[in-house]
Amino acid sequence: MPERCGRYTVTLSNRPSIISYAAVAGKKEGQGPLGRCFDAVFEDARLGCKTWEQAESALQREAMTRALDKVGLSPSQLQYLFSGDLLNQNIASTFGLRQMQVPLIGQFGACSTMGQTMAMAAIFVDSGAADLCGALTSSHFCTAERQFRYPLEYGGQRAPTSQWTATASGAVVVGRGQGVSIRAVCIGRVQDLGVTDMNNMGAAMAPAAADTLAHFFSDTGTGPEDYDCIATGDLGEVGSALNRDLLSRKGYTLDDRYVDCGLLLFDRQTQDVHAGGSGCGCSASVLCAYFLPRLERGELKNLLFVPTGALMSPTSSQQGESIPGIAHALLLSAEK
């Protein structure tokens, strides 16, 4: 049963677990440090579709289908799909998943979406509202660039603080069987310290990551040292240094157990991604390709997974608004 623990955290005593998962990615991600960890790498940015948006939908379908196939489930055995993405009106999710004919609960948390979909799935399963749920998200470099920045053909210059939107999807099946368990979730508040630079999302999101982590530590009476690994979503080089600093001022030293999914997905020395990876698919695919296998193999006993999102739109930025950030924390445990 879900139970409140402090002001911001919910613990899940029935231990809903990730009974299956899959991650798929594009060519550039496949050439990165985690290239061999993905369930599939697509050399064609269009995945054989007519448009990039359809290709992003295909990424979600591929990830969810592969996660289900691994445990011999069909979509009709899921009670709910929780999904969201960066595209206007969540079209990657809707069009990617409509043929599965599973009740769909669209989520929006920008790049924090994987944390949000998994939190919803875990609370639904823990409470008895569902037995089996899918949770997933995606991003695609080409759909994000043209929607948020410039037409790809324009070849806009990128700032040193810019991040590279991952072409990837990660999907999990949450149920009550064997697998990494979801022990607690901590939903974040919107944090906005007034950053307006659309090329520095890491700085805009770092205060949210620090806020959520501090709440989680305080609510649970724990500290960074109680976790084998703490992984933020996609703060990149700039944002993860800020997060480290902000938490240190609150009295929490993250140390070398702290990593950022945006710094794991690409090799910044050779892959020209500037401050690191980003996009909903970044933390989702790093979780499903890298962390969940490590938890299953016992290389990590537990993980604090903290995806981060920047909740702006081009319209809000054009209207002079600052960039609000959000972050959600999930405690994943390998212990049965």
Added chain:
Amino acid sequence: MPERCGRYTVTLSNRPSIISYAAVAGKKEGQGPLGRCFDAVFEDARLGCKTWEQAESALQREAMTRALDKVGLSPSQLQYLFSGDLLNQNIASTFGLRQMQVPLIGQFGACSTMGQTMAMAAIFVDSGAADLCGALTSSHFCTAERQFRYPLEYGGQRAPTSQWTATASGAVVVGRGQGVSIRAVCIGRVQDLGVTDMNNMGAAMAPAAADTLAHFFSDTGTGPEDYDCIATGDLGEVGSALNRDLLSRKGYTLDDRYVDCGLLLFDRQTQDVHAGGSGCGCSASVLCAYFLPRLERGELKNLLFVPTGALMSPTSSQQGESIPGIAHALLLSAEK
């Protein structure tokens, strides 16, 4: 506790209730048949803000604040806010609610969003994941027109099947006290019968409403005659006739207990709204201005509230995609 009932429905045995609610609207809505029922009507489409998007954010803030004020609550007493809207990247919600500093779980269900946010809030409260949640949504004629259709200055012609996006917001506080209870929720599947006409959303959404209602009747062993009123979201004149017809083919006669929020909000004879009202704020404000007071006064014993959404974007339509619909049903009951 949430308990599964059939394939698609969840019953809520702790009877989470709507302990407060409020609805605010724009000038045109204020001149309509429900004009006197709103908590506030704003003559200025900008609500004193610089942009329409900021005005839509202000609508959400006004609705939620008024709902909280009525029962003497402050935002800090809410554990979660569930909100979403039609704007790209949900900015009406994020920017409208960021100052409340309540953990925010962004939802996207297009015009079905009020059903989705209330379903999430009800399941969270019923399960113990939360004690008090806010659920709300909004739409604004001016933000929707320019984002989905044409610049307002262009003065585009409207088709007879077109609907008029409501400038409105509805907000509820879900908790465990006195109030209309939420007895069951039925989350819908995406239904897509291939409608591609962006000026006929009612037709695109009707199959989803019929699908969800048929599931709910079948799961609960009930029929239309067991409910005092069945209200779909914003199918308008065209879509509600289709919904009636589709359900009749499945053996369910809706009769005169069936109404559509899109047909209640405006006077179609005098207000030039063509097929009726639409937008997330349409069903949300009709629920909070008209139905919840009727339930409280005992004029209705129960209500099946079925908001409907069209999950397209201008990009998906430009790429030749059809318009997927979705609908969620909630059983609201006046009985303690």
